[in-house]
Amino acid sequence: MDCCHKPGFLRKTKGTQHFYHKAKHDMCSWKDESPEHERLKYMIYKICKSEGWDVQTEYRSELGDWIVDVLARKDDRVIVFEVQLSKITLTDLEERDKKYRKRKIESYWILNKFLNQPEIDYFDEIIKKRSLLSTLDFKKDLDLLLKFEDFFYHLKKIHSIGIDFPFETLYAKDRNNITLKDWVINVISGDYRNELNRRSSLFSQKTDLMERALPLLDNISRFKNKLAKYEFKLDVYSKSNYYYNHKIEFDAASKCILNLNEILQEIVCEENGFSLSSNNNFEFKLISSDQIETIEHLIKKIPPHEKQLEFCISEVQEKILQSSHNAFKENIDFSWKREREENNGLKVKFCFNDILPQLTIESSRPWKYQNPAGCTWDIDERDALEFERRGLGKIIRSLEISKTPFYKTEESVAPIIEKQARDAIESRDKELILASRKLVLKPRYRRMYKKRF
Numbered sequence: 001m002d003c004c005h006k007p008g009f010l011r012k013t014k015g016t017q018h019f020y021h022k023a024k025h026d027m028c029s030w031k032d033e034s035p036e037h038e039r040l041k042y043m044i045y046k047i048c049k050s051e052g053w054d055v056q057t058e059y060r061s062e063l064g065d066w067i068v069d070v071l072a073r074k075d076d077r078v079i080v081f082e083v084q085l086s087k088i089t090l091t092d093l094e095e096r097d098k099k100y101r102k103r104k105i106e107s108y109w110i111l112n113k114f115l116n117q118p119e120i121d122y123f124d125e126i127i128k129k130r131s132l133l134s135t136l137d138f139k140k141d142l143d144l145l146l147k148f149e150d151f152f153y154h155l156k157k158i159h160s161i162g163i164d165f166p167f168e169t170l171y172a173k174d175r176n177n178i179t180l181k182d183w184v185i186n187v188i189s190g191d192y193r194n195e196l197n198r199r200s201s202l203f204s205q206k207t208d209l210m211e212r213a214l215p216l217l218d219n220i221s222r223f224k225n226k227l228a229k230y231e232f233k234l235d236v237y238s239k240s241n242y243y244y245n246h247k248i249e250f251d252a253a254s255k256c257i258l259n260l261n262e263i264l265q266e267i268v269c270e271e272n273g274f275s276l277s278s279n280n281n282f283e284f285k286l287i288s289s290d291q292i293e294t295i296e297h298l299i300k301k302i303p304p305h306e307k308q309l310e311f312c313i314s315e316v317q318e319k320i321l322q323s324s325h326n327a328f329k330e331n332i333d334f335s336w337k338r339e340r341e342e343n344n345g346l347k348v349k350f351c352f353n354d355i356l357p358q359l360t361i362e363s364s365r366p367w368k369y370q371n372p373a374g375c376t377w378d379i380d381e382r383d384a385l386e387f388e389r390r391g392l393g394k395i396i397r398s399l400e401i402s403k404t405p406f407y408k409t410e411e412s413v414a415p416i417i418e419k420q421a422r423d424a425i426e427s428r429d430k431e432l433i434l435a436s437r438k439l440v441l442k443p444r445y446r447r448m449y450k451k452r453f
Contacts, residue, residue, distance in 0.1 A: 036166065040083045040110065040180070041069045047184045048072040053079075066099050072188065079106045079188060085165050090115060090156070097158050108187050109160040110170070111152075119147035122203075126210045138213075138284055144206055148173040153196045154203055159187075212292050216299060217284060220267060223302060227260055230309060237316055246319040253312035260305050267298045346381040352393040361392060 041057055048055045052074065059071035059080075070081040080100055084093070093115070100107040122144040149172050152158040161183055162171050170178040186192040234253050237243070243250060268274045272295055273285040352361075354374040361369045363383040376396065379387075384395050 034085065036168065037069075037083050037085055040168070041081075043180055044070045044081045044083075044184055047181050048188060051185065051188055053188060066096070068100075074188075077106065078104075079108065081108050081110070081184075081187075083110045085110075085112045085163070088115065090117065093158065094156050097156070101157070106193065107159060108192075109152075109158060110163050111160050112163055112165045114148050114152070114160065114162045117147075117151055119145055120151065121145050122207055123210075126207065126214065138210070138217075138286065144203065144210075146203070149196065150199060150203070154200045159193065159196060206286070209286055209289060209292060213284065213286060213295075216292070216295050219299060220264075223260075223306075224264065226306075227257070227264065230313060231257055233313060234316070237320055240320055245323060246316060249312065249316045249319055253309060253316055256305060256309035256312055260302065260309065263298060263301050263305065267295060347378045348381050348384045349376060349396040350379050350384040350387065350393055351376040351396055352387075353391075356392060361387070363387070 045055050045057055048070070053072040054074065055070060055072045057070050058067055060067045068080040069083050072079045072081070082096075093109070097107050097109070123138070126144075127138060146154055148162055149160050152160045161178070163169070164171060168180070169176075170180060170183050172178060183192065186195075234250070234257065238250060268282055273287050273291055274282045275285065277283045352369075352372040352375050356373045359371055361372055363369075363380075363386055365380075365383065367380065367383055369377070369379070369383075387393055388395055
C-alpha cells in the first residue's frame with residue numbers, strides 16, 4: 001500500500017472499488033475518506049490508465065513529506081490530482097501546492113465549490129485610482145472578473161476546477177456540467193493548462209492597458225478644465241474697453257486656443273475609442289495597445305501649445321492692466337487739476353440767510369455746503385453769485401485768492417473759525433458772534449467761547 005508500504009488488496013464494496021490492507025496494524029497514518037472521495041480517485045486512476053499513463057494512488061514522496069491522491073507519469077511529465085472535498089484554508093492549499101511546484105510537478109485540484117472564495121472585479125479596483133476631477137469614464141465592457149479557476153490560477157498559480165458536492169458534476173467559470181472524463185483528458189493533454197495560461201495572460205494585458213490609460217484620461221480631463229478656464233478668461237478680457245487697443249495680442253491667444261481645441265478633438269474621437277454617453281460625458285472603450293500609443297502621441301503635442309497660450313494670456317493681461325492703470329492715473333491727474341482750479345479761484349465773503357430751504361445747499365459746479373444757515377463764509381465767487389441770484393444770501397465783500405485749498409474738514413476750518421471768533425470779540429458784532437457759534441468747532445475752541453461769551 002502507498003500509504004504505509006504494507007501489503008494490500010483491491011476489492012469492491014457497494015459498487016465502489018478501493019484498496020485495503022492485508023492485515024490490521026498501527027503503523028499506517030491513513031485516515032478514513034468518504035465514499036465520494038474514493039470513487040473520484042478511482043475514476044481518475046481509471047481514466048489516466050486508459051490513456052496510457054503510469055498511475056499510482058496514495059503516492060508518498062521519497063522524503064515522506066506529502067501524499068497525493070493520484071499521481072500519473074508519462075515521458076517527462078508528472079501530474080498529481082488532489083480531490084479536496086473537505087474544508088481547507090486558502091493558505092494551507094497554497095502551501096501544499098508549492099511543494100509540488102518546487103519539484104516541477106503539475107498539480108490539479110478538484111475543489112468543493114472553489115472553497116467559497118469571493119470573486120474580485122478588477123475593473124472597479126482600477127477605477128478607484130482615478131482622479132476625482134476626471135470627466136471621462138471607462139466603458140464597462142471589459143471582462144476583468146476573477147472568479148473560480150481564474151481566481152486561483154491568476155493570483156495563486158493553482159490549477160483547479162470546482163465540484164458541486166454532494167453532486168459529482170464539475171464546473172468552471174464559463175461552463176457547467178463538465179464530466180470528469182473530459183476534464184482529466186484535457187489536463188493530461190495539456191489543453192486545460194494552456195487555456196488557463198491564455199486567460200491569465202489576456203487578463204494581465206487588459207489590466208496593464210487600463211493602468212496605462214487611467215493617467216491619460218485624467219490628463220485629458222484636467223486639460224479640458226484648464227482650457228475652459230482660459231477661454232472664459234479671454235472672453236472676459238475681450239469685453240473690456242481695451243480690446244481694440246490690443247487686438248493683436250487677443251488674436252494670438254485666440255489662435256492658440258483654436259489649435260488646442262483641434263488637438264483635443266483629435267484625441268477625443270470615435271477612432272480612439274471615445275463615445276458620448278447618455279449623461280453627455282465621454283466614455284472610453286479600451287481596444288488595444290496601439291490605441292493607447294496613439295493617444296499618448298497626441299497628448300505630447302499639448303504642452304508646447306499650452307505654454308504658448310499661457311504666454312499670450314499673460315501678455316493680454318499685462319497690456320490691459322497697464323492700460324487701465326494709465327487711464328486711472330490720467331483720471332486722477334485731471335480730477336486733481338480740476339479740484340485745484342476750483343479751490344484756488346477768487347473767494348468772496350458770503351452771508352447766508354438765517355432760514356434756508358434745505359439743510360445742504362448745492363451749487364451747479366457742483367459744490368455742497370453743509371448747514372450754512374445764518375453763517376458768513378468765504379466761498380467761491382461763482383457759487384456766491386449763483387446763491388445771490390437764488391436769494392439764499394448776499395455778498396459782503398471780495399477777498400484775495402486763497403492759496404490754501406478749501407477742504408471742509410475740521411483741521412482746515414479751525415484757523416478760519418478762530419479768526420472769526422477774535423474779530424467777533426473785538427467788534428462785538430452780534431451777527432459774527434451768532435455765525436461763529438453755529439460752526440462746528442474743536443473742543444479747545446468751544447472752551448474759548450464759553451470763557452469769553
